[in-house]
Amino acid sequence: MSNATQLASALAQMVGQANVIQDQDSVKAYAVDGMTPKAVVSPGSVEEISKLLAYANSEKLAVIPRGNGTKMAQGGVPRKLDVVLSMLRINRITEHDVPNLSLSVQAGMTLAAVQEKLAGTGKGSFLPLDPPCSEKATIGGIIATNASGPRRYLYNTARDLLLGIKAVSPNGDIVAFGGKTVKNVSGYDMTKLMIGSWGALGVITEITTKLLPLPEASATLLMSFDDLARAAAMTRRVLHSAMLPSAMELISEGAAARMKEKGKYLVAFSLEGVNEAVERQAAEIAEIGKKEGAAGSRVFRGQEDRAFWLGIRNFALAAQTPVVLKSNFVISKQAEILESYEKHAQAAGIDCAFIGHAGNGILMTYVLGSEVAQPDRLADLIAKFTAEAVQKEGNLVVESCPTELKGKIEVWGQLRTDAMVMRRLKEKMDPAAVLNPGRFVGGI
């Protein structure tokens, strides 16, 4: 028997023939950075995942977990790939405790489906995460990559929301960490360790999270400014005020144009909460805007309000940008970073759009057009961006780029002193390098 047939029969035995894809043409669709897996497996239970990983561990196979594939262009080029593990059949809500405002849901369910269910149950609640591609993105993918969106300004991120995680360890052990209480210091906080670990320490099978009640009212306030200094002053004023918008975004002209909005720099606020607070903030923030010299100001409600934020979150998707960069830095340097990025991009002759979480010190860069045809010039620009962010106490992560560019850049930014600890942890928890080998920080 050849290796391939051996693998095929072993996998079929674990998950059933119907849940194994092995023919050459079909597996190509699951290639990661041009590397084609030998098989794509869709287990139907946590026990099947456990069997699969135990087998992979003993046979030294490399496994890449996958949801709907919205993040497959991120990360380093894998060192090895044998099996793609599709989580799409592990997709149920296991417990929705309505009065407790908590939810346990499996990794393969999409966030959109979760939100729809939550909104329609009882008085309505939501999971306050708004990452890109939220129509397609699965819970497992979002948590494994710690994806977030504009509303993190008020609601924070997964590390502040999740109460527990269930996972399958690289050796096949089924494990559960945390629980469903909002406070928990029993044992190590493995839940935080799993969030954003890129499935490299274990395959996340289920999460338990806090929920929030649906806000009574919501609106968007969109303001335009003729220069960056004024727009930045505006965000600074609100950041240090008692105002509590749920999102505060700074949008460059190039990005605004793609969203069919006019203005040199836009500042967008999402306002959510009780009626009185939404109305008062809309009025008061607009007033601050006037003093800071806003050129224009509009309020969106209802469908328009929702569509605007969907447009921000799905910007990369709509603009079909193959290269997406995420820079982090100290909050007060938002304008300096944006100004320097615009200058570098212009000097390089590369067309970029920028959207920043202005209250969090995060700037997304979307490389527009066909500049990827010139990888050297682009690599040089990314290096310059990274250096600027590092100088402002942050870093730069490449969220999406073509494989050919990956050899020329650091997709996880500049390595820091803790990289050595990450390597030790990976080697301890996944000694056979089963999960996602080579794709994470420092090539671990």
Place this chain on the structure above:
Amino acid sequence: MEREVLIAELVRLVGRENVLSSAMHYKLYEYDASLIRSKPDCVVLPISTEQVSRVVKFAHDHKIRIIARGAGTNLSGGSVSIQGGIAIVMTKMNQILDLDIENQRVVVEPGVVTLDLKSVLAKHGYLYQPDPASEKVTTIGGNFGENAGGPHCLKYGVTSNHVLGVEVVLSDGQVVQMGGKALDNPGYDLMGVLGASEGTLAIVTKAILRIMPKAEAVKTMLCIYNSIEDGGNTVTAIIEDGIIPATLEMMDNLTIKAVEEAYHVGFPTDAAAILIIEIDGLKDGMERLTERILAICREHNVREIRVAKDQAERDKIWAGRKGAFGAVGRLRPNYLVNDGTVPRTRLPETLAKVVEIGKKYRLPIANVFHAGDGNLHPLILFDERDKDELERVHAAATEIMKVCAQMGGTISGEHGIGLEKLHGMSMIFSPKDIAAMKKVKEAFDPLNLMNPGKVLPEAEKAA
């Protein structure tokens, strides 16, 4: 290593003035706020990261056990040197290094006292949210090591949600940075796993904290009940109605009486329970929200509602709550406090079980709890000189942990596992879960020198 040699070496590393070596000193550092006692072999109080690193490297090279301590207020034996070794006391590293209002961060040394930091921030109109009841004396390093909570965690999260970066000394003495002033640094959330690790993974020498502008408005309500069950049901009903207050704190009759006797804050001593509800945020809509909450209280048979009219009235209510442990402590020579946590909807039935357990073991139990978090604090009162009573106390504590686990909760919400709750870990974790945690320990501290014997039970006990 002989103690004299050890002391001479440490004096060489950190200076005579930073080493304590008398019998009296060992006694001073033999305990925390639990019942567990054990003396360290030597005590050092380093004054810099460099000194911490030197001591840790020395200990590593000679395979000497070490334990980092702050103010020693922790409640589960986590900071007691049960296997001897060097106690590294961080209280001399107590400087606020960088008050960075512009970036909404503050950089502190681990020995900074939590309330001292808050007082400094208040002058700038800023807040550090976590508020453990012991904040007057606890240190930031200790708060992070235990992942301390507090009343306001219901809305704002616990300590580890507010620690965004740390400088740590690893078990071999290397100094490493994790996280930082900026959010979302790439890689594993190592800092996340350090929170509540009780000094078993690394020693924090600097912490970067998130600070927030003070809320515009706050409203504090004291709701008085003739039945503890009505109070508990009010909590569930408020959350279910879609309101998340900043705090939902409860006390039972025994606690109310003790508090009133000690502080005279005006709590009615005949009440079965009081519930402290606080909401904060923008002033708009707050009156309407208050009315909604009070209507829910009325639906659940509240006897009396007092809304604090000013800061002085608010301070008085909180003085009563934050002084509760101290007040109850006056009733008997000792108390043991559990901090099992259940999903908040299971609170009323859990409380009923706690009362039953008290009766079964003939022990008075005072209850103070973070009701919104489902976080219980049954204070079991006793006299440790009475050996029979002491045995009953431990049996009752174990039974309370079991009840919390059965309710779908956990054995510790904010006080830590330490040594006291080690035997409860198997109530909530499988041997495989614990094995995965052990790998983290081994990656950070392969020689098992950092606070050995805490947090994770030995394999045979877990099995």
